[in-house]
Amino acid sequence: xxxxxxxxxxxxxxxxxxxxxxxxxxxxxxxxxxxxxxxxxxxxxxxxxxxxxxxxxxxxxxxxxxxxxxxxxxxxxxxxxxxxxxxxxxxxxxxxxxxxxxxxxxxxxx
Amino acid sequence: xxxxxxxxxxxxxxxxxxxxxxxxxxxxxxxxxxxxxxxxxxxxxxxxxxxxxxxxxxxxxxxxxxxxxxxxxxxxxxxxxxxxxxxxxxxxxxxxxxxxxxxxxxxxxxxxxxxxxx
Numbered sequence: 001x002x003x004x005x006x007x008x009x010x011x012x013x014x015x016x017x018x019x020x021x022x023x024x025x026x027x028x029x030x031x032x033x034x035x036x037x038x039x040x041x042x043x044x045x046x047x048x049x050x051x052x053x054x055x056x057x058x059x060x061x062x063x064x065x066x067x068x069x070x071x072x073x074x075x076x077x078x079x080x081x082x083x084x085x086x087x088x089x090x091x092x093x094x095x096x097x098x099x100x101x102x103x104x105x106x107x108x109x110x
Numbered sequence: 111x112x113x114x115x116x117x118x119x120x121x122x123x124x125x126x127x128x129x130x131x132x133x134x135x136x137x138x139x140x141x142x143x144x145x146x147x148x149x150x151x152x153x154x155x156x157x158x159x160x161x162x163x164x165x166x167x168x169x170x171x172x173x174x175x176x177x178x179x180x181x182x183x184x185x186x187x188x189x190x191x192x193x194x195x196x197x198x199x200x201x202x203x204x205x206x207x208x209x210x211x212x213x214x215x216x217x218x219x220x221x222x223x224x225x226x227x228x
Binding site: 002032033035037039044045046047049050051052056086088090091092097098099100101102103104 | 145147154155156157160169170171172205207210211212213214215216218219220221
């Protein structure tokens with residue numbers, strides 16, 4: 001069971017939008033930068049968001065993120081079937097001196 | 111082109127040892143902190159370890175502390191994970207990744223599979 005809590009699954013129709021939440025505590029989300037990852041089936045994870053809300057080069061602006069207190073949210077707009085993947089949040093925990101991932105959320109584009 | 115290529119995985123008996131390697135090219139390895147992350151097929155990502163750019167700072171997940179050792183050879187642009195006293199629950203795909211900014215892992219390898227079984 002992960003310290004960072006994500007919903008196991010979310011779904012939405014093509015063209016719609018979806019949000020994925022990530023809940024933690026003061027020593028992790030509350031005090032450190034968040035990152036978000038997309039893992040397509042059979043592939044390595046890919047960085048979508050770093051430093052809470054920044055997108056690496058090449059990541060479309062359909063992907064966005066925010067952080068407030070001890071929670072963070074990933075938003076995806078204009079859903080495409082190619083967005084079907086597992087999504088993970090991640091952050092450092094200052095007290096434990098470990099990096100931690102959320103349990104992952106499976107996105108289904110119906 | 112950035113490449114991270116893991117190797118060294120395989121089948122090992124419980125209590126055995128393996129050393130994983132991650133050969134890096136395309137970015138300045140000697141300036142980069144690095145991670146190992148593992149994933150049981152069909153399950154979530156689990157952070158394993160981190161090492162500073164010069165190797166002087168290391169961190170480990172509690173589940174591997176005392177059994178795994180992360181190290182690096184900057185002259186060879188290679189990251190290592192020495193895994194001792196392996197258990198069945200260490201069975202996973204092991205990825206190396208670069209710790210970029212704010213802890214985010216921006217470059218990932220394709221993983222090497224470790225299976226611990228008798």
